Amino acid sequence: MTRRNDERWYRAFWDQELLLPSVTTILGCTWAKGGIPYWSALEAARYAVENHDEIAELIAQDDEKRAVALAAGAPRRITNEAAELGKLFHRVADAQIRHQVLPLTEEEREAVAPFMATLDQFIEEMKPAYRWTEAKVYHQRLLYAGTADCGIEFGVPLPVVVRRKLVHTFPAGTLLVGDYKSGKAVYDEAGMQMTGYASCTHMDLRDETHTIVEMPKVEGGAVIHIRPDGYRVHGVMITPEMRAGWVHARRWFEALYHRAPASIGIGVRAGGLRVDDFTGIDIRVRNALATRGISTLADLEEFGRDKFLAIRYAGPDGVKKAREILAIEDRSWPLGPDEITEEEAERGAA
Structure with missing residues (x-):
């Protein structure tokens, strides 16, 4: 299978020649995103309407190819801009948690400032204690890896409410694997993402020696949604069923990515190969x-x-x-x- 630009692979710490797919790469290949085609079409149409003069001028110049490319590329540009902002927020948040100063341009500082104000509010109210930040995690048997944003213990209880029912409460001080989200919404796949991280067998301590240790036992997950207008913390139950589902996703990724492309031959005609x-x-x-x-x-x-x-x-x-x-x-x-x-x-x- 041809690799997409948004894929991420890690080198196994026990074998530098072995490349491991990331948790998000596995989800990107196996998780159906039913709403994306509609959203992409909507954004392409929105761009064409809002920039109709530019599009009309290109068509008048017989440059329909560029006109189509501009409209069709609108969803990708929006996605890329959001991804870049998300990466910037992660970098700045990690530096703040580590009490480090990250040099930023004026443009970067203005872009991330509303999110950092919310992060300050989150820290003040949820009283988190961080066991690790931005740590690489690995599964030595299932052969995948990822970067877990943090291991976190909140100073207050974290209720897990699903479909208007309280299904669990993580007591204060419970070790959870955490992930920051800065997009407009939190999607169901985030729960499976947390399960993938929590199921790992080893962790890189991210110190000068990059010491590898066994993955600490985490009791669940926390998706920390930071937006300029406020924060929400979504507790994640990492149940045996979720772990089994993640194992299935990893194996399905293997089938989709490696087995299926290797199972179908090229198209041929009678009379020999051309x-x-x-x-x-x-x-x-x-x-x-x-x-x-x-x-x-x-x-x-x-x-x-x-x-x-x-x-x-x-x-x-x-x-x-x-x-x-x-x-x-x-x-x-x-x-x-x-x-x-x-x-x-x-x-x-x-």
């Missing part, structure tokens, strides 16, 4: 081959490495992919003067 069946080769290179009458893998083998490499945009990586494709039909090219076999490369690395 070069243009393989989208892994740059489209410009495939087009250049087509103009030279190179269609089948037999044609590609006869065309040769040197001629292939002479095509613009082919490059060494293209040669490597072409060799892999030729090998499907037990075909090959002789090695060039600057190439070595995989066995030689492995011996050299050893």
